[in-house]
Amino acid sequence: MNPTPPGSPMSPPPHPIGSNAVGAARREARGPVLALLGCALLGWRVRPVLGLASALAVPALLYLFRDPPRVAPQRSDLLMAPADGRVLDVRPVVDGYWEQEMWEVVIFLSLLDVHVQRSPLAGTVVGTHYRPGAHRPALWPSASERNERLETYIRGTVPVTVTQVAGILARAIVSWVQPGQQLIAGERLGMIKLGSQTHLRFPRRVRPLVAPGDRVQAALTPVARIED
Numbered sequence: 633m634n635p636t637p638p639g640s641p642m643s644p645p646p647h648p649i650g651s652n653a654v655g656a657a658r659r660e661a662r663g664p665v666l667a668l669l670g671c672a673l674l675g676w677r678v679r680p681v682l683g684l685a686s687a688l689a690v691p692a693l694l695y696l697f698r699d700p701p702r703v704a705p706q707r708s709d710l711l712m713a714p715a716d717g718r719v720l721d722v723r724p725v726v727d728g729y730w731e732q733e734m735w736e737v738v739i740f741l742s743l744l745d746v747h748v749q750r751s752p753l754a755g756t757v758v759g760t761h762y763r764p765g766a767h768r769p770a771l772w773p774s775a776s777e778r779n780e781r782l783e784t785y786i787r788g789t790v791p792v793t794v795t796q797v798a799g800i801l802a803r804a805i806v807s808w809v810q811p812g813q814q815l816i817a818g819e820r821l822g823m824i825k826l827g828s829q830t831h832l833r834f835p836r837r838v839r840p841l842v843a844p845g846d847r848v849q850a851a852l853t854p855v856a857r858i859e860d
Contacts, residue, residue: 696826699748704818704851708789711752711856712817713848715830717741722840727833730791734833735840737855741827748823749830750850751815755788759811769800789858792834799828818851
């Protein structure tokens with residue numbers, strides 16, 4: 633279980649980390665916002681209604697890239713939700729990195745959910761693994777296994793894996809952490825642009841607190857309790 637060395641072929645490209653992740657979601661929005669403003673200016677000259685539509689789309693885009701402040705409870709016996717959304721499944725799996733059976737909580741992020749992912753516990757990032765794949769709709773069962781994804785491995789009170797999964801609309805996965813980085817519970821990990829799924833894996837001895845259909849909020853909703 634060797635952590636992925638920074639700069640290896642499977643490592644994600646470098647991104648802001650630590651305190652620099654504050655405001656990173658809005659920085660990710662700069663390119664699309666500038667593109668919309670350019671379309672607004674060009675459209676206004678060609679056909680004003682097109683320019684107006686592009687300009688009105690800017691606030692909507694900024695809303696999709698929002699990153700509300702969150703303060704997670706710093707408790708060693710709880711795992712917090714890594715993302716906003718609806719729980720699709722809570723299932724047993726075998727995690728290849730940690731080489732053990734784990735629970736996997738699958739969270740579906742709709743287009744209107746906050747798209748920033750956060751650490752479920754305090755710990756150290758010991759590795760990351762990018763897996764290329766398809767961009768199937770996030771609600772399809774096959775999306776959990778076959779879509780593009782980025783796995784982040786964190787060693788804290790217990791080992792966990794947080795997986796950001798791309799979808800049919802979510803074409804970009806962004807990471808703001810790197811191996812060796814120390815995290816507190818609720819610290820920003822990255823974002824999926826826009827929507828799709830986030831998975832959280834933790835050991836089978838940890839008790840899940842959520843079930844399919846539950847709504848969760850990153851850093852605010854406890855999803856599992858460590859009882860030993």
